[in-house]
Every structure is written in C-alpha cells, then in structure tokens.
Amino acid sequence: MRTTGTTRLVGIAAGLSAIALALTPSLVPRPALFQGFLAGLSFGLAYLAAAFLCRLAARFYARRRTLASAPRLTFPLWVWWLVGAAGVGYTVVIGLLAIAWQNDVRDKVDMPAVDGVDLLTFFAVTLVMAGVVFGAHRGLTAIAAMARRQVSRVSEQAGVIRTSGILAGALCAVVVLGLLVTAALVGTDRVYAARNASTPEGISEPDSTARSAGAESAVDWDKLGMQGRAFVGGGPTAAQITAVTHIPAKTPVRVYVGQQQEDSLAARAELAVAELKRTGGFERATLMVATPTGSGWLERQAIDSLEYLQGGDTAIVSLQYSYQPSWVSFLFHQDLPREAGQELFSAVHAEWLTLPEQERPRLLVYGLSLGASGMQAAFSDSSDMLTSVDGAVFSGAPNNSQPWGTLQDQRDTGSPPWQPVYDSGKNIRWLSNNGDFEKLPGTWEATRVAYLQHGTDAVSWLTPRLIWSKPDWLGGSAASGGRAPDVSDSMRWIPGVTYLQVAFDMFMGEAVPANHGHNFGDVAVAAWNGVAPSGLDEESVARVQSIIASYAHEDSIDN
Incomplete structure (x- = not known):
C-alpha cells in the first residue's frame, strides 16, 4: 500500500x-x-x-x-x-x-x-x-x-x-553507525590528547622544591599533562599572598602526578605521597587531597582561595586519571574518578596516620563535578567522612555520587532539594550564594563539610528517574517554594523530554554567569573560610574575595 x-x-x-x-x-x-x-x-x-x-x-x-x-x-x-x-x-x-x-x-x-x-x-x-x-x-x-x-x-x-x-x-546500517560513533570517539581522543600535551599560556616549568616537576622532583614536567602543568606552574606566591592578607606567608606546596607518569593509579598515588614527603607537605598546617575533573583540571578559584586564606601554609595533592573532558568519563568511565579518589586518599591518609597526632596537618578533601564524585567515593558514608577528615568541600556533585544522594534523600523535613538542611546543619551544610552558611541558627561543629550546589546545575539533577518520574525540584512555582529562585516557572516536567533537556543542559552549565549553573568560583572563598576558618579579619577576606572574583571566566571551565 x-x-x-x-x-x-x-x-x-x-x-x-x-x-x-x-x-x-x-x-x-x-x-x-x-x-x-x-x-x-x-x-x-x-x-x-x-x-x-x-x-x-x-x-x-x-x-x-x-x-x-x-x-x-x-x-x-x-x-x-x-x-x-x-x-x-x-x-x-x-x-x-x-x-x-x-x-x-x-x-x-x-x-x-x-x-x-x-x-x-x-x-x-x-x-x-x-x-x-x-x-x-x-x-x-x-x-x-x-x-x-x-x-x-x-x-x-x-x-x-x-x-x-x-x-x-x-x-550493515548498525555497523556503519558503530563505525561513525567509534570515529567520533577516536577523533575526540586525538583532539584532547593533543591538548594534554600542550602547556597553557603564561605557565612555565617550576624550579621550586615545593612543586612537583620542580627542583629534585621525581615527576617529569612533560608527563604532567596540560592541567597538571597549569596546576604546579600556577598559583599565588608567598609575596602575593602577603600583599593581600598583610600577614607573612609561605610558598604553597603543590603536588601533582600526571597520567603518563605511571601506568596504574596505585603507582601514581604512591609517587604523590613520596612527593608530599619531599616537599614537606606533611609538615604544613593544612593538607588538602583533591580529585580533579575528567581532564585533570582543578578549579583555580577553589585552589587559590585556600592558599590565600591559609597564608600559603598549605599542601595540595592530586593526580590525573584521564585527559578527556568530563562528559566522556561520565558516559564511558564513571568508575575511574572514584577509583582515583579512593587510591589517592587511602595512600595519603595512611601516611598521615603514621604522624604523631599533635603533629598532623589539618586534613581536607575537595572535588568539583566528577572530582566531587571521585573524592566522596573515598568514604563509605557520611559518618566515615566525618571521622576521617577535618573538612571537605564538594562542588556540583553529580546525581549518582554518594554520600550526596543519601544526604539529599534524608534531608530535614521542609528543606528543599536545591538548598537542603541535614541534621540541622550540625556538620554538613549547603552553599549556593555567599551567606547561606549563616542562615542556619545552630552551631556548625567540626568536622565541617560543605556542598556547593545551584538549583540550575544539571549535573546535580540528571538521573534516569527523570524519564518517568517528576522530580521534587520541579514541585511548583518559585514563589511558592516549589523550585529554586533561578529556575523558570515555565519549565515543566515532560516524560522523557525533561531528561534529554537536562542532559543537554550539562553542556551549557558553565556558559552562564556566577551563582548559576555549574559555576562555583564566586563562593569558593566563603566555602573554605566556613569549612576551615582562616582567622583573617573581614577586610582581609574581602581582599581575597576581590582577587578571586577578578579571575577570568575561562578559569572556571573544564577545558
């Protein structure tokens, strides 16, 4: 017919x-x-x-x-x-x-x-x-x-x-489609492999003993990867920190091991610990373990904020598990950032425990996006986290990360999913805008954990359940408290369609101004000063905030 x-x-x-x-x-x-x-x-x-x-x-x-x-x-x-x-x-x-x-x-x-x-x-x-x-x-x-x-x-x-x-x-049609997809993935890999081999403009090989790939380091500059080179070759100097805080500062320790340096995550973690020993990282007042995003990127605002606030008396350690963008790891290698977070934290924590208790540095952990998923995976649950570290900051945690998901589900009655309250904010608090920590009346006790989260961040809301189930973050109008203030009332849940929309929103989450989407650089200073109070006066903190706010928007993009 x-x-x-x-x-x-x-x-x-x-x-x-x-x-x-x-x-x-x-x-x-x-x-x-x-x-x-x-x-x-x-x-x-x-x-x-x-x-x-x-x-x-x-x-x-x-x-x-x-x-x-x-x-x-x-x-x-x-x-x-x-x-x-x-x-x-x-x-x-x-x-x-x-x-x-x-x-x-x-x-x-x-x-x-x-x-x-x-x-x-x-x-x-x-x-x-x-x-x-x-x-x-x-x-x-x-x-x-x-x-x-x-x-x-x-x-x-x-x-x-x-x-x-x-x-x-x-x-035959299926085979052709498979070949096209394979060609696209191979092309993507080649593009990002070439980027990984490059060095960002203005970054040069360090000569300081406080940096990986610097003097006496066992880490090769050429094997650090683009993001690793940006990390160890950047950051504020002791003089720059002093100029902002008006307090004598130290040169911050930065340790990073690239993917090409060692074949296995365990070997990279072992080398990272050796680098911390060489640089005196375990002798600093604050030691922070960080899991990067898919490309190996660590957000400059978050890293520099901690170093400014703590007067450079810090050591930050990380390792690369991939050079491809986060969406590739999210689709094809979701276990990789978790394995990286577990390996690095376990190695650092084991060495940290060998130190006399009174000589141990304050132990912090950090991760953004896939890095937040990977770093949280180092702990069995929130209780394990609270007893293992002295503080944590997780920015834009993916929906399938734990213990974020459990904390969201068990939030206090009446608190919205985009601004949850858990156990009255006793140890764990959420931050979307500066001042959110102070909205809770009770004392924020140690250990302090901060989740940085925006109502318009698709990374935190994308889940297969969106295909068939209306999410609670679209429960009504913004005026009635049914959704975050920056989510349009015109957005409606449509079976299947909303899932695809939110999936595509993940690619646009960093193309919006601060305070929205997947951008958290503007609240990095408040996050670290809340989790690990610096003791600086308000004027000094404001100067640090001004410096961090001056960074280009590109510094907040996983590229």
Missing part, C-alpha cells in the same frame, strides 16, 4: 511537535546555535520515526485486506496549501513562545535577552541540521539496500532471500 501523502503529513506533524518539545525551557539558556541544533535534530528524527511507523501500519493494513493491493492515498493541492499555512502559523506561534521562554530563563540567570541575530542563527542551523539528519538517513538506507542486493545474489532459496536481505541491511 503506497501512502506517500499520509506518511509525509504524519512525519511533518511529528517533526513540528518534536520541535515544540525541544524548544520548551529548561534549567539554563541555550545559545541560538545549540538550540537550532536540537530543533533540527528533533524534527529530523521525529519525522523519520513517524514515517517508519506509518509505513509499518500501512503494510499491516494491506496484508489484512482481501484485495491484492490497496489504493494509493492522494490529497488535492488545497490540502497541501492548508498544511503549509498551518505549519507556518504553528512555527510562528512556537517561535514566539520559544523566545518568551528563553528570555524568561535568561532573565533568571542574569543574561541579556535574545536578539534578531540569534533568531536568524536558530532558523539557519535548524534547516541545516534537519538536512544532515535526512542526508544521513538516505545514506544509511542506500547502504542497507546495497547489502540486501548482495545477499540476494548469493542466495538461492526465495524464502531466504527476503529475510536474510533485510537482516543484512539492518546489520
């Missing part, structure tokens, strides 16, 4: 519906380029899926009829004019709604409204992306047809020809 007209109508309707769903608001704004990509991809895939189902239904219907064949369905020209007009009107309405939605989201996160250039970019990219989807479909269809013809030529039994041909075509 030939149903070309019906198939097209169904496909267009499905595609336009998919665009509408793709344009509904989510946690953070989407640039016009990215929004066009999503709209074009959604239209193309929805059209093809609907057309495929329509053809299957037509074949099933034709087989049920007594006639050998069914008539071809056709539509007069006026029907297509009507469909075109309806499509244009629908597009205009959805476009106007999308602009209003996006501007509402942008206003919530302190970003300017979209302009005419954004709209032109959106429509152009939508058309191009839809064309790419249809082109890819035609290419895969042609490959599958070629495979079926080849199978038909070598098959002798008529009953086998059709079945084997269809299977061969499908298998």
Whole structure:
C-alpha cells in the first residue's frame, strides 16, 4: 500500500511537535546555535520515526485486506496549501513562545535577552541540521539496500532471500553507525590528547622544591599533562599572598602526578605521597587531597582561595586519571574518578596516620563535578567522612555520587532539594550564594563539610528517574517554594523530554554567569573560610574575595 501523502503529513506533524518539545525551557539558556541544533535534530528524527511507523501500519493494513493491493492515498493541492499555512502559523506561534521562554530563563540567570541575530542563527542551523539528519538517513538506507542486493545474489532459496536481505541491511546500517560513533570517539581522543600535551599560556616549568616537576622532583614536567602543568606552574606566591592578607606567608606546596607518569593509579598515588614527603607537605598546617575533573583540571578559584586564606601554609595533592573532558568519563568511565579518589586518599591518609597526632596537618578533601564524585567515593558514608577528615568541600556533585544522594534523600523535613538542611546543619551544610552558611541558627561543629550546589546545575539533577518520574525540584512555582529562585516557572516536567533537556543542559552549565549553573568560583572563598576558618579579619577576606572574583571566566571551565 503506497501512502506517500499520509506518511509525509504524519512525519511533518511529528517533526513540528518534536520541535515544540525541544524548544520548551529548561534549567539554563541555550545559545541560538545549540538550540537550532536540537530543533533540527528533533524534527529530523521525529519525522523519520513517524514515517517508519506509518509505513509499518500501512503494510499491516494491506496484508489484512482481501484485495491484492490497496489504493494509493492522494490529497488535492488545497490540502497541501492548508498544511503549509498551518505549519507556518504553528512555527510562528512556537517561535514566539520559544523566545518568551528563553528570555524568561535568561532573565533568571542574569543574561541579556535574545536578539534578531540569534533568531536568524536558530532558523539557519535548524534547516541545516534537519538536512544532515535526512542526508544521513538516505545514506544509511542506500547502504542497507546495497547489502540486501548482495545477499540476494548469493542466495538461492526465495524464502531466504527476503529475510536474510533485510537482516543484512539492518546489520550493515548498525555497523556503519558503530563505525561513525567509534570515529567520533577516536577523533575526540586525538583532539584532547593533543591538548594534554600542550602547556597553557603564561605557565612555565617550576624550579621550586615545593612543586612537583620542580627542583629534585621525581615527576617529569612533560608527563604532567596540560592541567597538571597549569596546576604546579600556577598559583599565588608567598609575596602575593602577603600583599593581600598583610600577614607573612609561605610558598604553597603543590603536588601533582600526571597520567603518563605511571601506568596504574596505585603507582601514581604512591609517587604523590613520596612527593608530599619531599616537599614537606606533611609538615604544613593544612593538607588538602583533591580529585580533579575528567581532564585533570582543578578549579583555580577553589585552589587559590585556600592558599590565600591559609597564608600559603598549605599542601595540595592530586593526580590525573584521564585527559578527556568530563562528559566522556561520565558516559564511558564513571568508575575511574572514584577509583582515583579512593587510591589517592587511602595512600595519603595512611601516611598521615603514621604522624604523631599533635603533629598532623589539618586534613581536607575537595572535588568539583566528577572530582566531587571521585573524592566522596573515598568514604563509605557520611559518618566515615566525618571521622576521617577535618573538612571537605564538594562542588556540583553529580546525581549518582554518594554520600550526596543519601544526604539529599534524608534531608530535614521542609528543606528543599536545591538548598537542603541535614541534621540541622550540625556538620554538613549547603552553599549556593555567599551567606547561606549563616542562615542556619545552630552551631556548625567540626568536622565541617560543605556542598556547593545551584538549583540550575544539571549535573546535580540528571538521573534516569527523570524519564518517568517528576522530580521534587520541579514541585511548583518559585514563589511558592516549589523550585529554586533561578529556575523558570515555565519549565515543566515532560516524560522523557525533561531528561534529554537536562542532559543537554550539562553542556551549557558553565556558559552562564556566577551563582548559576555549574559555576562555583564566586563562593569558593566563603566555602573554605566556613569549612576551615582562616582567622583573617573581614577586610582581609574581602581582599581575597576581590582577587578571586577578578579571575577570568575561562578559569572556571573544564577545558
């Protein structure tokens, strides 16, 4: 049964519906380029899926009829004019709604409204992306047809020809898709391998004995990786710290072991401990163990804040477990950051325990994003954490990290998921904006643990449960306390769709201003001064905050 007209109508309707769903608001704004990509991809895939189902239904219907064949369905020209007009009107309405939605989201996160250039970019990219989807479909269809013809030529039994041909075509299409995905991953790996071999501008090999790859170090500069070189070659000097705090400071100790230095995580952790001994890291007042993000990156604001606040009497140790961006590790190597966090902390903690109790430095732990997941994995639960360290800061913890997930589920009654209160804030508190720690009336007792968390951070909210279950962080309007103040009231939970939206929001979480998304550099000073009080006066802390706030936005991006 030939149903070309019906198939097209169904496909267009499905595609336009998919665009509408793709344009509904989510946690953070989407640039016009990215929004066009999503709209074009959604239209193309929805059209093809609907057309495929329509053809299957037509074949099933034709087989049920007594006639050998069914008539071809056709539509007069006026029907297509009507469909075109309806499509244009629908597009205009959805476009106007999308602009209003996006501007509402942008206003919530302190970003300017979209302009005419954004709209032109959106429509152009939508058309191009839809064309790419249809082109890819035609290419895969042609490959599958070629495979079926080849199978038909070598098959002798008529009953086998059709079945084997269809299977061969499908298998061939799957193989081609697999090759494309593999090529994309290989290409990504090559790009980031090249970046890992580079050195950031303004960074040079250290000559200080207080740094890995410096004087007398067993760590090779060339094997540190880009982020490792940025870490050991950067940071404030003792003189710079003194200039800000007006108190004599020490040169901070920074230890880092790159992925290429040793084959195993255990060997890297062992070398990191040896480096701490060599640099005198165990003799500093504060020792911080940090798990980096997927690329090996440690947020400059968080690291420098601790060193300024503690007068440089610090030692910070970390190791690299990957050079690829966090989304690659999140999708394909989720256990790797956890294993890295466990190995490094276990090695450092074991050495720390050998010191006389009165001579042990204050032991802190830190991680951002995948680093937060990896560092938390060093502890069996929150009780283990509170008895093992003297303080912790975890920024933008992923939804599947523990004990973050358990603490969220067991938060005090009445406290919202984006600003939880656990056990009245006795030991563990959440921070989104400066001053949040002080909102709780009780005493913040040692050990102190801080979770830095924003209501618009997709990393903390992405979970498969979003596919079928409405989240509690979208329980109502912001005014009624049903969602965070910076989450648009226009965002609605849609089964399946919201999951995809939040997944894409992860890529945009660092493209918004401070106080929103996956950015936490602006509250790093408050976090560390709350967890490990510096003793500095308010004016000195304000000067430190001013220095950290002056860092470029790029310093907060895992690149």
